[in-house]
Amino acid sequence: MKCKISPLRPDTAELAPHSVEETAALWSERLRDDDDPRTQAAFEAWLDQAPEHTDAFERVEAAQALVFSLADSSEMQALRRETMQRMLRTRRRSLMLRGGAIAASLLVATVIGVLLINPRGSWQTPGEATVADAGTVYQTGVGQRSVVTLDDGSVVTLNTDSRISTHYQVGLRGVTLERGQALFKVAKDRNRPFVVSAAGRQVTALGTEFDVYLSKRAFEVTLLEGRVTVTRESAPASRGIGAAPALAELQPGQQFVALAKTQPQVRAADVKRVVSWRHGQIVFENERLEDAIVEMNRYSRQQIVLSDERLASLKISGAFNTGDTGTFVDALTAYFPIEHSAPQDGTIVLKPAAPLRG
Numbered sequence: 609m610k611c612k613i614s615p616l617r618p619d620t621a622e623l624a625p626h627s628v629e630e631t632a633a634l635w636s637e638r639l640r641d642d643d644d645p646r647t648q649a650a651f652e653a654w655l656d657q658a659p660e661h662t663d664a665f666e667r668v669e670a671a672q673a674l675v676f677s678l679a680d681s682s683e684m685q686a687l688r689r690e691t692m693q694r695m696l697r698t699r700r701r702s703l704m705l706r707g708g709a710i711a712a713s714l715l716v717a718t719v720i721g722v723l724l725i726n727p728r729g730s731w732q733t734p735g736e737a738t739v740a741d742a743g744t745v746y747q748t749g750v751g752q753r754s755v756v757t758l759d760d761g762s763v764v765t766l767n768t769d770s771r772i773s774t775h776y777q778v779g780l781r782g783v784t785l786e787r788g789q790a791l792f793k794v795a796k797d798r799n800r801p802f803v804v805s806a807a808g809r810q811v812t813a814l815g816t817e818f819d820v821y822l823s824k825r826a827f828e829v830t831l832l833e834g835r836v837t838v839t840r841e842s843a844p845a846s847r848g849i850g851a852a853p854a855l856a857e858l859q860p861g862q863q864f865v866a867l868a869k870t871q872p873q874v875r876a877a878d879v880k881r882v883v884s885w886r887h888g889q890i891v892f893e894n895e896r897l898e899d900a901i902v903e904m905n906r907y908s909r910q911q912i913v914l915s916d917e918r919l920a921s922l923k924i925s926g927a928f929n930t931g932d933t934g935t936f937v938d939a940l941t942a943y944f945p946i947e948h949s950a951p952q953d954g955t956i957v958l959k960p961a962a963p964l965r966g
Contacts, residue, residue, distance in 0.1 A: 628661060785804055787822060789822070791883060792820070808841050897921070913958070
């Protein structure tokens, strides 16, 4: 299956009076500037009213994240102009009746997103990062993404549901990846190595760019440029670099992979595919459906489950927007003999629409 999804869906741009999408955009804007617990409680109550509220909010957040990553590209500028012109042509009468300036502002907030500069001088989308402990802890929620600049000028891009903590000292720039995934673009400093600790291992670099992914089943390091070494963590990052021998020394385009109960290995990596999440996309190439579902579930509160394990080995290829669970499921049911149901707990259950062999 080859399925390329447009970054902007028509239903996200629709501006029916009091539409769910419009309300979701307003909540996104309000949460960005209002940290009152009562506001958060009201927002969560709105989410609980209906599953489509959560879906709409995730689409708004995904659109903002996608535009953030591509805001200055010529493709995005052209798409922005095309979308605005099309919407103005088709909705001109409605916009005039409702107040053109207000409706147009809501359209921009829903489809294009609003960007801001955070206090540390790095770009992020509204509400994406939580910074605590005097700037030493950075984290994102499910479906969110954030770019932060560390004290030495190194830039870290956090993927969905990720958390890092920094431990800088004389002679060492230490970072711990506590969960999730992060892309590190390290500022050069020969006197202070940059060390990322995760899952009992350390990734050491002087000036380079690499991606580290930590999950329950895997630890992966993918090198984009420069050079890094991977060792076992013989000492906490806050005390210095461990003296353990290197498990691997990576060259650009290589990936270190350690799966549970298997021997770690170094293999060639499709780097663009590995870091496609930076642009709000997930790219699958002949991927097992079970693994593709695990990846899609990382970006959404609404989870997909398989009711029949024989579906797990089906192969899927395509590009999908992060958090766009609905389009992913629609593509599966259109291409495979699969149907879906949604129990009261909000999960999406996939099951065979016709008998499967084996």
